[in-house]
Amino acid sequence: MANPNSKSWLTQQRIKERKNFRLLDWSKDLKDQGFYRGLPCPYEHTIRDSTHHWCYQCVLKIQTGLCGLDINYVHEDFSHYAVKALEMIDVGNPKECWPVTALDRHGKPKRFAFPDYKQNAKEIAPNKLTLKKIMYTLFWGDTGKEVVTNLPGCTNPTCCNPLHLTTIYNRDATPRKMFNYLDLNRDDRKINLLLNRHLKNYRIEDLLKQEYRPTISAI
Numbered sequence: 001m002a003n004p005n006s007k008s009w010l011t012q013q014r015i016k017e018r019k020n021f022r023l024l025d026w027s028k029d030l031k032d033q034g035f036y037r038g039l040p041c042p043y044e045h046t047i048r049d050s051t052h053h054w055c056y057q058c059v060l061k062i063q064t065g066l067c068g069l070d071i072n073y074v075h076e077d078f079s080h081y082a083v084k085a086l087e088m089i090d091v092g093n094p095k096e097c098w099p100v101t102a103l104d105r106h107g108k109p110k111r112f113a114f115p116d117y118k119q120n121a122k123e124i125a126p127n128k129l130t131l132k133k134i135m136y137t138l139f140w141g142d143t144g145k146e147v148v149t150n151l152p153g154c155t156n157p158t159c160c161n162p163l164h165l166t167t168i169y170n171r172d173a174t175p176r177k178m179f180n181y182l183d184l185n186r187d188d189r190k191i192n193l194l195l196n197r198h199l200k201n202y203r204i205e206d207l208l209k210q211e212y213r214p215t216i217s218a219i
């Protein structure tokens with residue numbers, strides 16, 4: 001049985017409390033369950049936690065350990081920002097650190113404008129996010145106010161390799177060595193599918209599943 005005075009037990013309890021994750025009962029009112037419909041995440045989900053603003057479906061996904069990005073399959077409002085943010089990072093192979101190459105005049109990693117729970121793509125100017133937060137949001141999911149940090153084994157403090165990044169939602173998952181899927185190149189066939197998804201009543205997730213079924217069966 002767990003010793004309630006041990007440090008690890010206390011840490012566990014704190015994480016559980018801070019996680020504050022609960023499954024949504026779709027038959028009941030969102031507000032009564034501490035959720036609201038807010039601004040979309042890069043995957044077009046809109047249900048968020050009322051206090052910490054994390055995206056319900058993203059956090060559900062993060063907890064399965066799934067990590068990947070297909071630049072052609074993100075919400076239209078985000079793709080321009082996503083491409084620019086990736087240009088500010090030295091994207092290497094999945095096992096390497098990906099340091100920020102865009103530095104400010106003090107030599108610190110630049111922050112970058114990106115839509116989030118409090119600013120949509122059209123009202124974005126004043127509120128800039130760290131590139132770590134942006135990469136985590138694109139590859140893992142939108143965790144609202146939750147802080148993104150580097151895993152202990154990562155040796156570069158500016159590293160933005162999503163496999164080296166963590167929040168309370170994937171901290172206890174075994175670190176992955178590979179992405180479930182990765183495509184950072186523009187692909188007109190895929191963009192066409194994205195832009196026409198509403199005609200077929202597809203969600204972005206459906207397009208990802210269709211493209212990467214063998215490697216993302218966990219969604």
Ligand SMILES: [Zn+2]
Pocket residue numbers: 041042043044045046055056057058059141142
């Ligand atoms: Zn989401």
Ligand SMILES: [Zn+2]
Pocket residue numbers: 096097098154155156159160161164
């Ligand atoms: Zn790293």
